Amino acid sequence: MNVSVLGCGRWGTFLAWYANRVDHNVMLWGRENSRNFNGLNLTRKNDYLSLPDGIELTSSLEGALSFAEVIIISISAQELRTFANRLSQYDEIHGKTFILCMKGIESTTGKRLTQVFREEVGKNSNVAVWVGPGHVQDFIRNIPNCMVIGSENIEVTKQIAKAFNSELIRFYYGQDLIGNEIGAATKNVMGIAAGMLDGLKYSSLKGSLMARGTREISRLIRAMGGNDLTIYGLSHLGDYEATLFSAHSHNRKFGQAFVEGKPFDKLAEGVSTIKALKELSEQYNVELPICNALFEILYEHKNAKDTLEELILRPIKFEF
Amino acid sequence: MNVSVLGCGRWGTFLAWYANRVDHNVMLWGRENSRNFNGLNLTRKNDYLSLPDGIELTSSLEGALSFAEVIIISISAQELRTFANRLSQYDEIHGKTFILCMKGIESTTGKRLTQVFREEVGKNSNVAVWVGPGHVQDFIRNIPNCMVIGSENIEVTKQIAKAFNSELIRFYYGQDLIGNEIGAATKNVMGIAAGMLDGLKYSSLKGSLMARGTREISRLIRAMGGNDLTIYGLSHLGDYEATLFSAHSHNRKFGQAFVEGKPFDKLAEGVSTIKALKELSEQYNVELPICNALFEILYEHKNAKDTLEELILRPIKFEF
Missing domain, CATH: 3.40.50.720 (NAD(P)-binding Rossmann-like Domain)
Structure with missing residues (x-):
């Protein structure tokens, strides 16, 4: 061919x-x-x-x-x-x-x-x-x-x-184009969050990030008409090793460099995706606490450590 | 108190x-x-x-x-x-x-x-x-x-x-005791699988492992009467950082040492859990391909590299 x-x-x-x-x-x-x-x-x-x-x-x-x-x-x-x-x-x-x-x-x-x-x-x-x-x-x-x-x-x-x-x-x-596209795009966003946690020496919180990050994007995909399980497949969760843990990931490295105040010159596509998610969160009326925290950090210059700690350490509550 | x-x-x-x-x-x-x-x-x-x-x-x-x-x-x-x-x-x-x-x-x-x-x-x-x-x-x-x-x-x-x-x-x-207990136990099993992939220099397959491992345990929990989303919460997926990626994880280290043919003297609880899953797979008539592959490797002495490669590289198919 x-x-x-x-x-x-x-x-x-x-x-x-x-x-x-x-x-x-x-x-x-x-x-x-x-x-x-x-x-x-x-x-x-x-x-x-x-x-x-x-x-x-x-x-x-x-x-x-x-x-x-x-x-x-x-x-x-x-x-x-x-x-x-x-x-x-x-x-x-x-x-x-x-x-x-x-x-x-x-x-x-x-x-x-x-x-x-x-x-x-x-x-x-x-x-x-x-x-x-x-x-x-x-x-x-x-x-x-x-x-x-x-x-x-x-x-x-x-x-x-x-x-x-x-x-x-x-x-x-793929059996859910909406879920696969949103999932693929948003894994970069979780990659940026993971890099920030790495930079703040909170790498062990990447477990909670995975559980709660998938959850909020799943809700968004469902609201957009997709399947709420797609996020847990290869396009998103299956890409977490490469994006949240790998030394090669541009998005993870961007997040880490950002909180460490170091320069970073590669394309981190997740930065634009975070802006798009702000738009989608409003269009579909779905709360996206992690994506929104990243928006505040990157676009509204809130302090990364304070914002992420507040996000992770919210009061006790039901998991689902 | x-x-x-x-x-x-x-x-x-x-x-x-x-x-x-x-x-x-x-x-x-x-x-x-x-x-x-x-x-x-x-x-x-x-x-x-x-x-x-x-x-x-x-x-x-x-x-x-x-x-x-x-x-x-x-x-x-x-x-x-x-x-x-x-x-x-x-x-x-x-x-x-x-x-x-x-x-x-x-x-x-x-x-x-x-x-x-x-x-x-x-x-x-x-x-x-x-x-x-x-x-x-x-x-x-x-x-x-x-x-x-x-x-x-x-x-x-x-x-x-x-x-x-x-x-x-x-x-x-926790809102699903069945899911939380099965999820907590089986994350050790995925930890052993992750360690084997690390030992075989296939660490980048841990992404696929996460997507497909959660999937099969989710099916089991549902069959047992639990909620099929619980696996994606803190008790299982939320523990993947600590279990699949951390240098501290006994189960991950056990899997790595096993495929490298090195001794390992700490308790790896996942080894017993793999046996229990064989039992549950039959009791509830649910296929657990990853757990079963690990059972064959650990209890029936099949070759780890061949068995895991065959598992991961099965023919093209639908994801869900």
Whole structure:
């Protein structure tokens, strides 16, 4: 199968490497003159891996779109609307299957990424999400994991899972697109909270964070029309090892650096998601105490230690 | 309030220390000539803490029972039946409240610890469980956590939570005794699985383990008459940080040592729980793939790496 990957950051470049490994013909697109694209163009490698010869690197979006039947998008979630609008101007997108490999919610609207994509691109293409645990650093060392493909159409889900399944990534069929998208985006938020607890030397409170964080997002997903168990599957809880405990997690590291007052220059997508959750909390009238505490810390400059202690050490009460 | 703690291992000794800290009069009982009791008797400290002067150490069971209104039991779960039978021979137990601070299921019968206690002691005493996350090593360094009190009687639950609540341990009221007991016991089982993954250099699979482990135990609890969400609360998921990720966890360390072929001399309660789960899986006709794989590894000498890989990397399928 011909597969294009749009976006050549850490994850996009890995996905091109992986698609090549499972025997697809692969084109990897990046923005001309972007730092990632220039680096790959010059050396055919990044900090994590080397591109196999079979992968064609291009900066022609039209070329990448016309080449492939399946098109993977891996860019910053907040840039998806602008990018999808740009895609909508190409006839080559019709009838193709797009897979969104990113985790976020549009911060200004609270919209899920497949919603944003549909609004810009319309109904003539398929759209799916590919979420769940796994770090580039582990996969390239041949350490396997389980991930999820979700879409509105189970046949599309099955086709994608079949095309990309391997001993390295074992796919499950997502059964709740709302839950999978919200779950994938919000695990970054819990990652930021976990990093803050680490930075405050409260790592042992990450257990309570897991129990109570899943709970509040579960309530939100149910209010949005999804299944209240999805949060406990691979897209969210299954990603906690990678996000709340791993040394590789950008969001966890961001949270830790934030409370330690240290600089941090990588993208922590959870920061925008926290803003989106404020919006969703109001739209759906669901209380999200942890997400709201993080909003107050990051956007309203409340003291992190005081705010998190108050959150965790609230008076005795019923658990559910 | 007068409180006795029966059992002077790591956790029992901590509970005596904690009960003293929250201003109760405390008696700590241990078996005469046991290693832990002798050590405390000689030095008034163990590897973790020093006993404050206010705590009376005794080897008289009758004395400890007659002294207190609330009696905490912290011994090996598999010894509870014999011990409870011994308690039943004292008139001093009537009308008192017993709190079981241990995590296990009777391996030969699949019975929960409050069931075992009731069968031996009868209905004339109250019985509750105190479960949830928290390591002695963290508490004595003043790092707080949230825990759960559960019983068949909400008034008893509330009294205990009120008597022991503090800034160091914030209590929630358990609402599902079956779920809290099974959840607390089985988190040790997932701890052993996590240790095996760590030992096999598959730590990043602990995310999938969390998602799928909670799922199968949730099905069991539901079959047993409990609530299928309880597993995602403090008694199980909330204890995953301490059990699946902490360097202090005996069960995690046991699993790691097992696959590395190294000796390990501490009690790993999860080993007996795995046997109990085999029993419960048959009694309630619920498939428990992870627990069963661990049973095969520990009791039927199947290869850990092959068995766990096969478990994780099963064919593509629906997640729920």
